[in-house]
Amino acid sequence: MRVAAVQFAPVFLDTPASLERMLARIHEAAKAGAEVIAFPETALSGYPGWLSETGGAQFDDADQKAAYACYLEAAVEEGGPELQALETAAKDLGVYLVVGIIERGKTIGRGSTYASLFRVGPRQAAIVHRKLVPTYEERLVWAPGDASGLVVHEHNGLRIGALNCWENWMPLARAALYQEGEELHISAWPGSAELTRDISRFTAREGRVFVLAASGVMRGSDVPASFPLRSQWVQSEDQVLRSGGSRILAPDGRELASMDEPEEGILYADLELTTLHRERQNFDPCGHYSRPELLKLQVDRRRFREPETPQLD
Secondary structure (H helix, E strand, C coil): CEEEEEEECCCCCCHHHHHHHHHHHHHHHHHCCCCEEECCCCCECCCCCCCCCCCCCCCCCHHHHHHHHHHHHCCECCCCHHHHHHHHHHHHHCCEEEEEEEEECCCCCCCCEEEEEEEECCCCCCEEEECCCCCHHHHHCECCCCCCCCCCEEECCEEEEEEEHHHHHCHHHHHHHHCCCCCEEEEEECCCHHHHHHHHHHHHHHHCCEEEEEEEEEEHHHCCCCCCCHHHHCCCCCCEEEECCEEEECCCCCEEEEECCCCCEEEEEECCHHHHHHHCCCCCCCCCCCCCCCCCCCCCCCCCCCCCCCCCC
16 A cells, blocks of 8 residues: 655645645645555644744733734634545545644634644544644643544555654553554654654554654745744744654564655655564564553543533523
């Protein structure tokens, strides 16, 4: 099976423009024969990189409030037209998609955003997985998620799971997917070759799974002049804000393809399931090399939904 990691630069906080660019990449990858196509964390439509550079924790700061308002307005909703467009593309092209999105709540949670992964295939119902724990300063803009999306989809005989960024460092989150029979592990990143290199190899070896890491890229010129904190965040037009680092690995830890330059592009690899089966001869973490009567993992996969707006008589 051919898979594709799209190293992608969204049009920062311009969701319609980012979606148009994303659909073009999906068609390009599908034309090249890819059956699984993955995008970075918050590919629709931008990582909140200003937080660490502009004093994002300043309380009641007017510029930080204005920046968050822009971010919230760029977010998409579960079932909204943007995600419906991606669902249509998956069905029409016969591909399985994993897309990082900025999501907001649909009812009284409409003031909160989540770093989510939207997953859908031609025959699979859509999943929206909200990042379990936003990392460090990300907690200033993202609410914590739940485990309802810690499941695998089977697409053309390959069992696929996915995690966002530093969720990939969470041992039990990885184990939750391994014990679902995961064979292709997709990790979505905002962009850093340093981050993806070690954890991708470790995950491949630990889970005896294929790993596809999709990373984002971003330069100063990608931040619009209208963004409230641009002058504090961006020092030059060619400044690298997100540096890519996409890669695809085999279950023995070998890199099948990589893209470490801070440029957009599509990375391809052809996966052979017999490679995975060979590696599981001596280690299957949730099979013959496990002790389920001694060590057990329980996962609460209920969606923690926002309360519905009450209907008053």
